[in-house]
Amino acid sequence: MSKYEVTIGLEIHAELNTKTKAFCGCANEYGAKPNTNVCHVCLAIPGTLPLINRAAVEKTIAAGLAIDCKINDIAVFERKHYFYPDLAKGYQISQLEKPICLGGGIKLGTGKFIRLNRIHLEEDAGKLLHNAVSQISLVDYNRGGVPLIEIVTEPDIANATEAVEFLEEVRQRLVYAGVAECRMEQGGMRCDVNISLKPKGAKKLGNRCEVKNLNSFKSVARAIEYEAKRQSELLDKGETISVQTRKWDEGAGKTTLMRDKGEAYDYRYFPDPDIYPIRITDRDVAEIKVAMPKLAHELKTQFVTEFGLPEYDAHVLTKNKLLAHFYLDCVTLLKEPKAVSNWTMVDIGKMMNDANTDVPPVTPAQLTEIIKMAMDKTITKTIGLELLQKVSGDSRKSPKKIAKDMGLLDGVSDAEIKKIFEAVKKDKPALVDDFKNNPQKVLPFIIGQVMKNTRGRAKSEIVEKLAKEFFK
Numbered sequence: 001m002s003k004y005e006v007t008i009g010l011e012i013h014a015e016l017n018t019k020t021k022a023f024c025g026c027a028n029e030y031g032a033k034p035n036t037n038v039c040h041v042c043l044a045i046p047g048t049l050p051l052i053n054r055a056a057v058e059k060t061i062a063a064g065l066a067i068d069c070k071i072n073d074i075a076v077f078e079r080k081h082y083f084y085p086d087l088a089k090g091y092q093i094s095q096l097e098k099p100i101c102l103g104g105g106i107k108l109g110t111g112k113f114i115r116l117n118r119i120h121l122e123e124d125a126g127k128l129l130h131n132a133v134s135q136i137s138l139v140d141y142n143r144g145g146v147p148l149i150e151i152v153t154e155p156d157i158a159n160a161t162e163a164v165e166f167l168e169e170v171r172q173r174l175v176y177a178g179v180a181e182c183r184m185e186q187g188g189m190r191c192d193v194n195i196s197l198k199p200k201g202a203k204k205l206g207n208r209c210e211v212k213n214l215n216s217f218k219s220v221a222r223a224i225e226y227e228a229k230r231q232s233e234l235l236d237k238g239e240t241i242s243v244q245t246r247k248w249d250e251g252a253g254k255t256t257l258m259r260d261k262g263e264a265y266d267y268r269y270f271p272d273p274d275i276y277p278i279r280i281t282d283r284d285v286a287e288i289k290v291a292m293p294k295l296a297h298e299l300k301t302q303f304v305t306e307f308g309l310p311e312y313d314a315h316v317l318t319k320n321k322l323l324a325h326f327y328l329d330c331v332t333l334l335k336e337p338k339a340v341s342n343w344t345m346v347d348i349g350k351m352m353n354d355a356n357t358d359v360p361p362v363t364p365a366q367l368t369e370i371i372k373m374a375m376d377k378t379i380t381k382t383i384g385l386e387l388l389q390k391v392s393g394d395s396r397k398s399p400k401k402i403a404k405d406m407g408l409l410d411g412v413s414d415a416e417i418k419k420i421f422e423a424v425k426k427d428k429p430a431l432v433d434d435f436k437n438n439p440q441k442v443l444p445f446i447i448g449q450v451m452k453n454t455r456g457r458a459k460s461e462i463v464e465k466l467a468k469e470f471f472k
């Protein structure tokens with residue numbers, strides 16, 4: 001056992017999914033051609049003035065409500081000064097003294113509570129593109145001015161497992177609240193990890209290192225493990241940890257020094273004179289709260305108490321917001337919660353997995369039409385799955401119509417079934433004696449043969465009745 005305790009605090013950045021940027025009317029859109037979503041304001045042409053995007057403030061409040069924060073009645077924007085080519089103004093509009101949200105937190109599965117310090121709203125910077133071959137760097141300002149929230153925790157996290165669980169919960173809440181997409185591979189959610197070590201049981205926290213800009217949960221976990229080991233080895237040697245900003249090197253699996261505290265920036269924060277403080281009333285907050293979509297844990301409770309689903313089903317269905325809402329829509333169309341859950345979790349889940357997407361491949365109307373046919377035994381499960389594949393990706397296709405065109409909805413005549421019996425008997429004459437001795441043993445085989453030859457259109461009760469007459 002280690003003689004040290006690890007202390008971790010996270011600073012999480014998430015881009016809000018507003019239509020336009022935070023302080024101008026440019027589109028907030030990922031993947032556009034470089035420098036096409038820009039204007040005089042976000043390019044910082046002298047003489048231009050910012051205008052606050054109301055939706056960005058509302059979504060920040062919604063994020064706060066989703067993580068149980070207190071919403072400040074007055075919020076102030078400040079200028080945070082630093083020089084970098086992707087920051088056109090030479091300062092970032094951010095918040096320091098009066099952020100929009102304060103406090104709050106998330107309870108982990110173990111019952112441990114991780115406190116939040118704050119959530120504030122700021123603007124994202126542009127992006128530098130370095131070309132190693134031509135040795136030229138270009139700048140794309142499309143992302144400059146995109147609304148970004150920063151979620152800061154208290155130093156309450158003790159290890160990588162807790163950090164990842166916390167991050168997953170934060171991401172899920174932001175996505176369910178409808179405020180951010182949190183696509184980490186697009187830089188839509190990024191995380192700085194602050195980490196320090198102290199002797200077991202000690203009150204005072206040790207000196208911390210901050211690891212910047214981690215963009216996957218896996219790197220967060222790896223960076224924490226690496227830093228905990230690095231710092232404990234230094235402490236073992238009797239060295240002190242210097243306060244540093246470090247960078248994660250994914251390939252090498254280690255952190256490297258970016259700058260020492262001695263070189264720490266003085267950002268010269270001050271309230272932005274171009275932007276009035278904003279007043280947030282109780283009524284504003286109440287309106288946002290009422291309009292907020294249900295969070296995962298609220299849907300989970302609804303699935304268990306209102307629909308009687310097992311905890312497990314509720315858990316699987318609410319892991320993905322689109323799937324949870326898909327399920328809700330299906331149950332509205334067909335009041336068979338457990339049957340719908342089975343098809344959604346297993347079969348729709350598998351199709352989504354195979355296609356590596358988080359979007360259900362069929363519409364609720366299509367799925368429930370198939371489930372209805374399967375439940376009243378018009379079709380077998382196998383045919384149902386075939387129909388799912390056939391309508392997948394095309395919301396105009398009707399499973400019922402396809403089934404009809406395939407002749408699946410016409411019943412099978414007794415004569416047709418008897419004809420299959422004849423063929424089976426010819427192929428395996430011993431069946432007749434076997435049937436007399438132990439009908440229950442051979443019935444499944446006979447029914448199976450009929451199903452195969454009628455593509456599942458026959459009803460097994462009828463096949464059983466006819467078989468008893470035929471083979472007796």
Ligand code: ADP
Nearest residue numbers: 007008009010153154155194195196205206208
């Ligand atoms: P800054 O803005 O300079 O990075 P903050 O005081 O806002 O500093 O802290 C940033 C993050 O670092 C917070 O999540 C906080 O919980 C965490 N933190 C502060 N002190 C420590 C420490 N000694 N060990 C680990 N984390 C810390």
Ligand code: MG
Nearest residue numbers: 011192194210
């Ligand atoms: Mg920091």
Ligand code: ZN
Nearest residue numbers: 024026039042
């Ligand atoms: Zn703009």
